[in-house]
Amino acid sequence: MPRSDSGGPGPRPVGLLHSRGLRWGVAVAVLLGGSLIAMFGLMYWRSSALLFDTLDRSVREQLVLLSARPPDMLAFMITSRMHHRPAVVTQVGLFDADLRPIVGDVAQIPDGLARDGKVHPVLAPGQPPVHWRAAGRTLADGRILIVARDAEEVLAVQTGLVHGAVIGIVPAILLSLGVGAWAGIATEQRLRRLNAIAERIIAGDLGERLPQCDNGDELDRLCAIVNRILGRLEEGVEALKGVGENIAHDLRTPLTAMRARLERALRLAGPETPLGAIIGQSIESADRALSIVTALLRISDIQHVRRESAFAEFDLAQIVQETAESYQPVAEEKFVDLSCDIVAPAAIVGDRQLLIEALVNLVDNAVKFTPRGGQARIVLGGTPGRPVITVSDTGPGISPQARSAVFQRFYRADASRTTPGSGLGLSMVAAIIKLHRFSIRIRETEPGCCIDILCWPGAAA
Amino acid sequence: MTAILVIEDDPDTAAEIDTALTRLGFSVGRAADGRQGLERAVAERWDAMVVDRMLPALDGLALIRDLRGRGITTPALVLSALDQVDDRIAGLRAGGDDYLVKPFALGELTARLEALIRRPAGGTPTVLRVGALELDLVARRAARGTRMLELLAREFQLLEYLVRREGQTVTRKMLLEDVFGYRFEIKTNLVDVHMGRLRRKLDPAGEPPMLTTIRGLGFVLHAAE
Numbered sequence A: 001m002p003r004s005d006s007g008g009p010g011p012r013p014v015g016l017l018h019s020r021g022l023r024w025g026v027a028v029a030v031l032l033g034g035s036l037i038a039m040f041g042l043m044y045w046r047s048s049a050l051l052f053d054t055l056d057r058s059v060r061e062q063l064v065l066l067s068a069r070p071p072d073m074l075a076f077m078i079t080s081r082m083h084h085r086p087a088v089v090t091q092v093g094l095f096d097a098d099l100r101p102i103v104g105d106v107a108q109i110p111d112g113l114a115r116d117g118k119v120h121p122v123l124a125p126g127q128p129p130v131h132w133r134a135a136g137r138t139l140a141d142g143r144i145l146i147v148a149r150d151a152e153e154v155l156a157v158q159t160g161l162v163h164g165a166v167i168g169i170v171p172a173i174l175l176s177l178g179v180g181a182w183a184g185i186a187t188e189q190r191l192r193r194l195n196a197i198a199e200r201i202i203a204g205d206l207g208e209r210l211p212q213c214d215n216g217d218e219l220d221r222l223c224a225i226v227n228r229i230l231g232r233l234e235e236g237v238e239a240l241k242g243v244g245e246n247i248a249h250d251l252r253t254p255l256t257a258m259r260a261r262l263e264r265a266l267r268l269a270g271p272e273t274p275l276g277a278i279i280g281q282s283i284e285s286a287d288r289a290l291s292i293v294t295a296l297l298r299i300s301d302i303q304h305v306r307r308e309s310a311f312a313e314f315d316l317a318q319i320v321q322e323t324a325e326s327y328q329p330v331a332e333e334k335f336v337d338l339s340c341d342i343v344a345p346a347a348i349v350g351d352r353q354l355l356i357e358a359l360v361n362l363v364d365n366a367v368k369f370t371p372r373g374g375q376a377r378i379v380l381g382g383t384p385g386r387p388v389i390t391v392s393d394t395g396p397g398i399s400p401q402a403r404s405a406v407f408q409r410f411y412r413a414d415a416s417r418t419t420p421g422s423g424l425g426l427s428m429v430a431a432i433i434k435l436h437r438f439s440i441r442i443r444e445t446e447p448g449c450c451i452d453i454l455c456w457p458g459a460a461a
Numbered sequence B: 001m002t003a004i005l006v007i008e009d010d011p012d013t014a015a016e017i018d019t020a021l022t023r024l025g026f027s028v029g030r031a032a033d034g035r036q037g038l039e040r041a042v043a044e045r046w047d048a049m050v051v052d053r054m055l056p057a058l059d060g061l062a063l064i065r066d067l068r069g070r071g072i073t074t075p076a077l078v079l080s081a082l083d084q085v086d087d088r089i090a091g092l093r094a095g096g097d098d099y100l101v102k103p104f105a106l107g108e109l110t111a112r113l114e115a116l117i118r119r120p121a122g123g124t125p126t127v128l129r130v131g132a133l134e135l136d137l138v139a140r141r142a143a144r145g146t147r148m149l150e151l152l153a154r155e156f157q158l159l160e161y162l163v164r165r166e167g168q169t170v171t172r173k174m175l176l177e178d179v180f181g182y183r184f185e186i187k188t189n190l191v192d193v194h195m196g197r198l199r200r201k202l203d204p205a206g207e208p209p210m211l212t213t214i215r216g217l218g219f220v221l222h223a224a225e
Helices: A020-067 A071-083 A153-204 A219-271 A274-304 A317-334 A351-369 A426-437 B009-022 B033-041 B060-069 B105-116 B153-164 B172-178 B190-200
Strands: A093-096 A101-104 A120-124 A130-138 A144-150 A312-315 A339-341 A347-350 A373-384 A385-394 A440-441 A449-454 B003-007 B029-033 B048-052 B075-082 B098-102 B127-130 B133-136 B142-144 B148-149 B211-215 B218-221
Touching: A020 A071, A020 A130, A020 A144, A020 A153, A020 A312, A071 A093, A071 A101, A130 A153, A130 A449, A153 A219, A219 B009, A219 B098, A219 B105, A219 B190, A274 A426, A312 A317, A317 A339, A317 A351, A317 A373, A317 A385, A317 B190, A347 A351, A351 A373, A351 A385, A351 A426, A351 A449, A426 A440, A449 B009, B003 B009, B003 B033, B009 B029, B029 B033, B033 B048, B033 B060, B048 B060, B048 B153, B060 B075, B098 B105, B105 B172, B127 B153, B133 B148, B133 B153, B153 B172, B153 B218, B172 B190, B172 B218, B190 B211
Parallel strands: A339 A373, B003 B029, B003 B048, B048 B075, B075 B098
Antiparallel strands: A093 A101, A093 A144, A120 A130, A130 A144, A312 A347, A373 A385, A385 A449, A440 A449, B127 B133, B133 B142, B142 B148, B211 B218
């Protein structure tokens, strides 16, 4: 049956960046990193606010407390506070209206400090400058009261938090990226393996199965289902093949008897009579039917009976040479230029008779389909251990749509429909090549047809 | 009269073979299964046998083995289904017998049967002669009278095959299988092209032809008058 899959869209080229697995991995890493950063940000913001709040409250309370004291007591109180260090953590400074210090441990009013009674972050003069939370106000008698508190500890806590976050979050993000990428690549590789096997199944190897690793994940379950479908498909195809072969088998005896009777009828009627002519045509039809039956049975013979017992080592160059010599006269008679080029001898292991059959089939076709004045060429090339036989001609060729179909049973390209033959020649070639685990491919040439046989086991993989 | 025993279980096939052989002037005996076939093969004198490979009661090859064991050397043509062609079947030729794959043309069957009956009884001459034609198998030289024939290797093989079957019909299929070694169908007229070239060298204009074409069947070589 002609297939049309060769013309359909092939599998999309699979790139790692197109991998759904990898993209999910990256997305999870970004999401995880983002939420970690947000969480840290919130923590940082809340804890800083809390710590500064504590500082600021003590500064504000001191300021309120001291400003409420009688003005003449103030200097004394400030001095006595200084004796209670380090229990007292705030620093206080009293300045006169000209900003000169009167008493206290704040030696100078920090630059830019608004004397509005509110707490502001300022840089205290000194080497290096120290961060303070400070508040100040102008008292009723014109003096200035400043209360400040060292904020370096809180800043150290903040820095510590940031360091901790960097140590914690960056590896976590990298780890999740890595895990995501690994999961993506692993899935990707598994899909690629499945893809390669699926390609082989599409190419006709229905005995192939998708690998299952029994971990029961979605892909594994899908593989199991596909394998069951393939099993049913294979059974169906085998049954269908069996039907065809049984029919061919059963047709053989009655066809043979019929042909014999027709031969007798032809003798009785006389070959030159009108009846004789009709009988002669009937014999030709019977012969065609018989040749189809024979070819069908022969293909199934090649496919089913593993005839590796007939495998032996021989030189491909010899059969290529012999085939070319046999067909040289046929080509000359058709005014077709048949050339043979053997680059190097090529010892292989195989069934000599069957490989001669495959080669003769291709050369027979090439010579038959090449028009007068055309060229046909047989080349034995390739590399040591990997010989390639190429049969090419300048005939009508095989259209890209027909390329995979010509190796199927019964397929014949339109151009050849008027010429006799069972249409099974290339199917036979395909069966022989498959038996050897060699590979056959049709290459683009303009004009004509070019067929390569890759003559080493496993060439198909 | 030449006597042929046909051991075939399919009545249609057996009847047609019978008719064809009788028409050619053979005396035909029939057996419908292996055991009956063996009895008749042992009890009567036959010039050749046509034996179906798959027979009720006794398999065709076992039958032949049995006969050979009893010292009976009647040549046998085994009719075999294609999927039964194995090494043992293929080995028949070496033992002086032959086989034909079903389905076959009757002309093919009779040609092969005649070849079997007239097969030379041993001896390996190094020079073959038909009339004025002489083939030196050792020197690979052929001459018709005093005229040397410039033959290619394949043409020499074809001529040798024909000379060995002088006066017998040789079918295209026999030549394709036995000379070219192609046991399959081809689409080109390969055999006819090679035979045409051989004919031009063997029978040039002005000389009486030795090689005759039998329409639809094959070729015969005989000594020119």
